[in-house]
Amino acid sequence: MNMNMTGRRAFLRFLLCVVLVSLALTSSAFPQSGGELRFCLRGEPKTFDPLLVDDDSSLSIRYLTGGVLVRANRKTQDLEPELAESWKVSKDGKQITFKLRRGITFSDGSPFSSEDVAFTMQRLMDPALHSSTGDAFRSGGGAVSTKIIAPDQVAIIFPAPLAGLERLFDQVAIMSTHSPKKEAAVLGPFLVAEYKAGSSVLLRRNPNYWKKDSQGRRLPYLDSIRLDIQSNRDVEMLRFKRGELDLINVLDSDYFDRLAASSPGLAHDAGASLDSDFMWFNQVGSAPIPEYKRAWFRSTNFRRAISQAINRDDLSRVVFNGHAQPAVGPVSPANKFWFNSRLKAESYRPDSALKRLQADGFHLKNGALFDKGGNAVEFSIVTNAGNKPRERMAVMVQEDLGKLGIKVNVVTLDFPSLIERISQKFNYEAAMLGFRNVDLDPNGQMNIWLSSAENHAWNPQQKSPETTWEAEVDRLMRAQASTADPKKRKESFDRVQEIASEQAPFIYLVNQNALSAVSSAVEGANPGILSPQTFWNAERLTLNASTRASR
Amino acid sequence: MQHERMNAARKLACVVVVAVCAVSLGANWLAPAGYSKQFREAPSAPPSHQHLLGTDEVGRDRFARVLYGTRISLLLAPAAALVSTVLAALVGGLAGYLGGIWLRLARGFTDLFLSLPWLFLLITVRALLPLNVSPLVSVLITFLILGLLGWAASARVLSTSADAMRNSDFVLQARASGLHGPRLFLVHVLPNLKPVLYAQFWISIPVFILSEANLGILGLGVAEPLPSWGSLLRELEGLISFREEPWRLVPLLLLIVVMTSFQMLLTNEEVTA
Numbered sequence: 001m002n003m004n005m006t007g008r009r010a011f012l013r014f015l016l017c018v019v020l021v022s023l024a025l026t027s028s029a030f031p032q033s034g035g036e037l038r039f040c041l042r043g044e045p046k047t048f049d050p051l052l053v054d055d056d057s058s059l060s061i062r063y064l065t066g067g068v069l070v071r072a073n074r075k076t077q078d079l080e081p082e083l084a085e086s087w088k089v090s091k092d093g094k095q096i097t098f099k100l101r102r103g104i105t106f107s108d109g110s111p112f113s114s115e116d117v118a119f120t121m122q123r124l125m126d127p128a129l130h131s132s133t134g135d136a137f138r139s140g141g142g143a144v145s146t147k148i149i150a151p152d153q154v155a156i157i158f159p160a161p162l163a164g165l166e167r168l169f170d171q172v173a174i175m176s177t178h179s180p181k182k183e184a185a186v187l188g189p190f191l192v193a194e195y196k197a198g199s200s201v202l203l204r205r206n207p208n209y210w211k212k213d214s215q216g217r218r219l220p221y222l223d224s225i226r227l228d229i230q231s232n233r234d235v236e237m238l239r240f241k242r243g244e245l246d247l248i249n250v251l252d253s254d255y256f257d258r259l260a261a262s263s264p265g266l267a268h269d270a271g272a273s274l275d276s277d278f279m280w281f282n283q284v285g286s287a288p289i290p291e292y293k294r295a296w297f298r299s300t301n302f303r304r305a306i307s308q309a310i311n312r313d314d315l316s317r318v319v320f321n322g323h324a325q326p327a328v329g330p331v332s333p334a335n336k337f338w339f340n341s342r343l344k345a346e347s348y349r350p351d352s353a354l355k356r357l358q359a360d361g362f363h364l365k366n367g368a369l370f371d372k373g374g375n376a377v378e379f380s381i382v383t384n385a386g387n388k389p390r391e392r393m394a395v396m397v398q399e400d401l402g403k404l405g406i407k408v409n410v411v412t413l414d415f416p417s418l419i420e421r422i423s424q425k426f427n428y429e430a431a432m433l434g435f436r437n438v439d440l441d442p443n444g445q446m447n448i449w450l451s452s453a454e455n456h457a458w459n460p461q462q463k464s465p466e467t468t469w470e471a472e473v474d475r476l477m478r479a480q481a482s483t484a485d486p487k488k489r490k491e492s493f494d495r496v497q498e499i500a501s502e503q504a505p506f507i508y509l510v511n512q513n514a515l516s517a518v519s520s521a522v523e524g525a526n527p528g529i530l531s532p533q534t535f536w537n538a539e540r541l542t543l544n545a546s547t548r549a550s551r
Numbered sequence: 552m553q554h555e556r557m558n559a560a561r562k563l564a565c566v567v568v569v570a571v572c573a574v575s576l577g578a579n580w581l582a583p584a585g586y587s588k589q590f591r592e593a594p595s596a597p598p599s600h601q602h603l604l605g606t607d608e609v610g611r612d613r614f615a616r617v618l619y620g621t622r623i624s625l626l627l628a629p630a631a632a633l634v635s636t637v638l639a640a641l642v643g644g645l646a647g648y649l650g651g652i653w654l655r656l657a658r659g660f661t662d663l664f665l666s667l668p669w670l671f672l673l674i675t676v677r678a679l680l681p682l683n684v685s686p687l688v689s690v691l692i693t694f695l696i697l698g699l700l701g702w703a704a705s706a707r708v709l710s711t712s713a714d715a716m717r718n719s720d721f722v723l724q725a726r727a728s729g730l731h732g733p734r735l736f737l738v739h740v741l742p743n744l745k746p747v748l749y750a751q752f753w754i755s756i757p758v759f760i761l762s763e764a765n766l767g768i769l770g771l772g773v774a775e776p777l778p779s780w781g782s783l784l785r786e787l788e789g790l791i792s793f794r795e796e797p798w799r800l801v802p803l804l805l806l807i808v809v810m811t812s813f814q815m816l817l818t819n820e821e822v823t824a
Contacts, residue, residue: 258795314591317591318591318594318608318609318610319608319609378683379683380682380683382682388608388788391775392608392609394775395589395609395775395776396589396591396609398775398776399587399589399776409682409683409684409685409686409689409774410774410775410776411682411774413677413678414674414678417674417675417678427682428682429682429683
């Protein structure tokens with residue numbers, strides 16, 4: 001009897017222990033809902049209309065509130081189904097058919113169907129809307145049409161083939177055709193609850209968001225996100241250190257190092273980003289520069305020599321404290337699919353640079369370089385005032401080229417004056433700027449590489465290609481844009497990268513690393529290189545218990 | 552007693568200004584390296600035996616840059632102040648002396664000049680300048696522009712003083728003695744405007760140094776690699792804590808000391824003028 005009682009008690013104790021341990025494990029293993037995440041927007045959002053978004057702040061809000069058919073995973077760079085279960089691109093690359101998820105509703109309760117996709121595409125492609133998101137879909141002269149096949153199936157038909165078509169839908173937030181609220185009815189994890197101009201934007205969780213976690217709990221975990229509008233980076237950093245902010249999406253290398261020194265766990269370096277800094281020479285035929293200088297700038301040997309005379313390792317190490325990589329070409333190595341891995345960054349070879357210059361008739365006299373006509377080699381590099389890393393790079397390039405006997409004058413101008421000089425009056429000799437690349441696909445660079453393009457910076461809007469290599473680049477860029485076969489596209493764009501390396505119309509300098517900061521209060525963050533770096537998985541982010549309790 | 556204290560302060564200010572000028576003029580001998588020499592192995596280094604004030608972000612010796620920058624700012628700011636004071640004397644002094652419609656016209660013009668958004672205009676003027684100018688020419692142009700644009704406030708003060716002087720006893724007596732026109736202005740009016748002119752000259756120097764510093768902070772002042780107080784002050788952007796790198800504050804402290812010394816050099820009469 002006693003033995004029985006003892007055994008039963010022991011069993012009950014064991015059972016109690018099992019229950020308690022499993023409860024403890026459950027609470028620690030599963031993310032806890034609730035709380036308010038806080039971070040800063042660097043400027044006022046220009047619009048809440050997801051189809052008119054063109055600035056960083058509005059992009060962030062669209063990312064957090066908009067529901068899209070497909071989403072590019074910010075870590076793997078692969079496309080993943082979202083509102084569309086699956087999709088199929090026709091062989092001719094002119095049509096894409098989406099199979100939609102069923103049972104999804106907008107934040108205001110109105111149902112989501114193929115009608116909404118058709119409505120969104122028609123509105124997006126309306127020329128009167130002037131949507132830059134829509135511009136990416138314009139492949140030919142004709143109109144884009146939509147065909148509703150079933151409530152959960154829709155086809156979008158383009159007048160001409162569009163390479164990398166499905167990836168473009170990552171930027172298209174679907175709007176409701178039936179909801180009277182339009183912009184306020186969203187399919188994303190959060191919705192705009194309050195906007196105080198110049199102060200903050202408050203996002204609350206979308207109660208109708210369709211995604212659930214592996215335990216069947218509805219996402220997002222957070223109750224709300226407060227986005228404070230703050231352009232001053234010093235203030236942003238101070239507030240982050242005080243615990244008032246949880247994330248800093250993009251950090252300068254100076255701030256990064258200071259934070260890493262004081263709180264190593266909070267600073268994240270995700271490696272080389274897609275952004276690049278570069279310089280180029282003015283090759284415009286009608287530019288108001290001396291003819292002998294135009295001849296230098298149009299010489300491949302001269303451009304390659306300048307490229308070889310710049311110490312990119314020093315730029316990365318000194319200007320960015322090691323948080324940058326010497327740039328290889330128009331595609332960052334971070335772009336896993338499109339980067340031409342056969343290419344390497346130009347190494348620092350001043351001797352080789354001098355030989356290239358001598359091949360063009362340049363010669364040294366008393367430490368200064370002269371061309372074959374006896375003109376001293378001197379040119380100015382313009383860059384935008386206020387961008388300290390770029391100004392520092394220009395100073396280092398000035399020093400590097402000085403060792404070759406080249407005199408460089410660094411001129412910093414306010415941005416409007418700079419743009420006027422480099423894109424309208426062409427009254428400059430060399431320029432240094434950066435390219436903030438958000439598009440992985442080479443189609444995003446069509447407006448740079450086509451010789452007829454406005455952004456063909458070194459010699460824009462050519463009626464016909466002025467050099468054979470530019471004609472070849474035109475052909476290759478059009479070829480990659482007109483086929484849906486990724487292999488053929490890759491071959492064409494690989495060759496474009498090789499030509500860019502051989503001809504050096506742009507002298508690529510560095511790819512800055514994607515630096516960010518995540519507070520220890522945030523759980524589940526996994527900063528990446530693609531924008532938005534820290535909150536790309538916002539729906540799965542949680543806050544620790546003490547932060548949840550305090551907000 | 553108070554007068555003696557004032558004199559002592561002025562002497563001290565004079566010693567400070569002279570010492571700073573002398574040290575900056577000896578930069579070629581005192582600086583451990585050229586102002587543009589980049590020690591790339593030691594960027595943003597703290598003070599050491601080799602670099603007394605550490606190095607800047609691209610590894611240039613900060614002590615050398617402070618010496619050369621002081622020379623540039625302290626030589627060129629008085630030059631710009633001289634240009635603006637001469638212009639102010641011509642416009643303000645003459646208008647006040649002539650009086651009537653000339654005075655009203657000059658005051659209207661100076662008021663208009665003072666109400667213009669100068670920072671934006673300076674940015675525009677700087678952007679219109681040719682790009683391929685050496686850093687030395689760029690610094691000369693920057694201070695010349697400051698001098699040419701900075702005369703209006705002084706002109707307004709001078710026009711009021713000259714206007715008051717126009718009907719004074721000694722001017723009336725000079726007129727009664729047959730003195731007229733430019734001779735009366737040059738011989739009797741202008742010498743009596745001297746205290747005001749001196750005051751305006753001394754006041755303009757710190758104003759121009761600070762204007763160049765402001766342009767430097769916007770990246771529009773003196774071209775790289777030439778240092779100036781403006782470009783040196785730019786290093787303070789992003790400095791969150793004074794305790795982290797206090798040696799970076801040296802250019803700011805030097806600016807404060809020199810500006811205070813310039814203010815102390817003014818006599819009581821000049822201050823009230």
